Amino acid sequence: MAFTTENRTVSNIFQRAARYIVPRYQRDYVWTVVNWKELWTDLRFTLENQGSIPWSHFLGTIVLNHKSNNEDGLIVYEIIDGQQRLMTLYIILTCIYRNYRRIGTEDANHLAQYIYESFLTSLSRDNNREPVINNSLYDFSIKELVDKSMNNESIPENNKLIKVFSYFDNLLQDKDFRYISDFLDKVLSVNIVEIISGEDEEIYNIFEVLNARGQKLRQIDLLKNHIMKYVQPRAGSFIDEAERKWRVILDNANILNDPDYMIHHFAKCYIDKNAENKDSVYRLIKDEIDIQELGEFLDKLYEFSERYKELVSGLEHNSLTKYFKIKNNQQVRSLIVAIYVLLNQNIIDNSLADDAILQIRNFFFNFNVTRQTSNQTDSLISSASYNIYHCKTETHFKFILTDLLFKCKEYIQGYDLSQVFTTNRTFQYSNVDHSLRRNAKLVRFILENVYNLVQIDNCISMDEMTIEHLISDNGHEPSIFLWNLTLTSEMLNNSLGNRPIEEKISILKNQSSIRANQMLDLYMEDQDFNFDRRRRDLLDNIFNHVFVLEPNIFHLTSDDVEKFNHIESVLKEANELDLLNLLYKYGKNLKQKLINCPEYENLLRVYTDLFDE
Known part of the structure; x- marks a missing residue:
């Protein structure tokens, strides 16, 4: 199905018999005073200069997915891009409705009823009034705004949309009937480019072209669109579950000032290649993760986000991680969350995890004493995060962590720490x-x-x-x-x-x-x-x-680690996966296990051939 592009006015969009649904996985309403003020300034400018300028305000592009006509006879559109703009316009119309009700004259009440019936609600087949905007996160707040405005009642402080509503309501509440009527005309004449398609893949392509190339959105929002576009299978129940997981991921990421940090740290763990910076992680994921793997990617990100929230929420209260909160060290989070993931998967136990995090803390304490900059350790921490996240056994974890600690020690050798x-x-x-x-x-x-x-x-x-x-x-x-x-x-x-x-x-x-x-x-x-x-x-x-750094905390020497890494490298190059898995299970005891276990006779010959023993 081809998509259609039309130049619409706000009046065209809100007046038709339709409902605009915000998908559950969409980000929250995030516009702030900066956005509201910009919109108000533009609208006021066109209003106050309407005799000298021939154009109306242009608010940009919205992308809609035409789902179908629902059982109430209303056209259903899913808002893929433009939620912030449509929600704001709806709230402005509600404020105008409220102020007409405040004025209370016959003409004002007539126009209030006109706004309610034409733009705030749509009439269903059975003569019920349905809100034009449907957003599961804000449905109650939207209905409360409209209901309270009908009788000019105060809006409860816990209403999720009270800030944006109060902003515009305060600007209108001292205006007279003529001003509000002229302002309504300007709002209704605002121009919007509307793009509609009924094909999911096509609509997500349009979204990406509009947003990714100019990097207008956060990395986490671009990633959401990419996953929802391609994740398989396309069955409704699977998509619903994917949307549920994304909402949890977003909720977990929103404990940060910038949710993109969590995506950046996950990429360090999941992908054996680093993004140039936090703002390029979406492109890295898109380039490195095949679309057939996005289902697994989403599951892993979901799990990672749970552990990430666990870490960030407990930073100040956990004696092992408190130091990183005090020093605002975000670099180390990928490494610690990778350890938390292994702990959650029962690959390592609490004691082992605590020992590892203690040593990481002690290194960074000593490292910071020497006044070296953290960018010196970026590559080291990223590599260890990836290796730990992907390891499958306790033994393998011990070798990776020991290798990291010996490399860390090199950074502080030669310093008189006292x-x-x-x-x-x-x-x-x-x-x-x-x-x-x-x-x-x-x-x-x-x-x-x-x-x-x-x-x-x-x-x-x-x-x-x-x-x-x-x-x-x-x-x-x-x-x-x-x-x-x-x-x-x-x-x-x-x-x-x-x-x-x-x-x-x-x-x-x-x-x-x-x-x-x-x-x-x-x-x-x-x-x-x-x-x-x-x-x-x-x-x-x-x-x-x-704050003692002890690289051999797991009773492994630097020689043990060097030999382990050499054997691992050779087995990977030879694609000897059975031997590789045994190496991860038995570590430096691998050869002895091969000798002592008759079932490993063939693998012992392969091992001997590879290492000339």
Whole structure:
């Protein structure tokens, strides 16, 4: 079926006996004041200059999928592109309807009824009034706006569309009958190019041409269109399920300021090739994923999005990932979510996942101490994310993670971490110096982890603690150094005030529930506090007991990893998949398993031939 393209007015579009349905997988209504103001300015300009300009406002293109006539005798169109514009126009018409009802004259009520019957609702075959716009996310809010406007009642604050409605209503509520009537004429004369087709594949092609080439939409929206266009099979129940999954994916991604980050991180895990940047990930996916594989791709993205939401929602509360929240490290998310996916699939257990994430955290802590930039590790993290996401056994995971940790260690070798830490202002804190005040969370995090080494009956939570300066905070050295800082409850902090350090130490010993505070008097020497000794002890705990990078945590050496990688490479090149799967299962014990198990006799010969043994 060929598509049709027509130049329409808002009056043409809303007045016909039709319903415009927003598919469930479509993004939410996202227009903001910027968009509303632009539309209002254009409409007002044409209204106020109608004697000197011969044209009406052009609002762009909408793409509609002509589904069929429904049982009520109304034409049903699915809005593929243009939801934001049509929803906004519908709300503007509702505001005009409300203000005619507000004015309340005979002429105003007559025009209000005209708007209600001609543009806000369509008359079904059985004489029922159906809303012109059907959007399952906003149906109740739309109906509430119309119903409340009929009697000029206030709109409840929890109405999902109250912001956009209030914006236009506030602009119209002090206008007279003549102005509103002229404004209505301008709204109804707004021009829109309408493209209609009844073929799904064709309509999605049109959508892509209009949006992808100019990159007008977010990557996640372009990806949605691509998946819904090609995902197989095209059976209704399967498409409904695909739409449901996409809604969950979108909901999970919407916890981010920019949902495209989740798509970017998923691509790092799913595709063995990196996008140039976040804004090119849609093109990478389209180029690398065959359309026959989009069903599986959608399933995997659905699972990934669930784990991604789990990570992001728990960043601040998980002691292993809290550091990445404090440092706003988004680069590492692909790696950690890949680990979460394996955990969810029971390939690894909680203990193994925690050990891995702890080591990743410890590396990044040390790496940040050295003040290196994160782009140096982009390729390393992306490669590890892909390998971990695709591994199928616990043994394989251990080799991948160990390989990563040995490579990570190379970045911090040769640094005197204690010395660099001392001069790194990131780990200094002052209320007086505003540039150091922002370090509060990181300082509390470090002291929390160090103090918990000696805490006996309970753990310290940084969220419940304030930072206390032992010698009064003046914004300068040495008061800003970590070894002059401790953690206390807010109540105890207030009682310490600006007392001399020996009084503070005595109060902390007797009143603090933190064991490390109770032990601070050990640094008192002849009425003086030995800051050098506390500095040495803190740095020793930080780098030798808390944030320690241990590449051989799984009892594998760099030689073990090198040999594993060599065998894996040879088996892949020879396409010996049975041997490869056994390697992933048995690791460095592969050869011994082949020798000891009679059923592997043939595979042992292949192995021996490949490696000249």
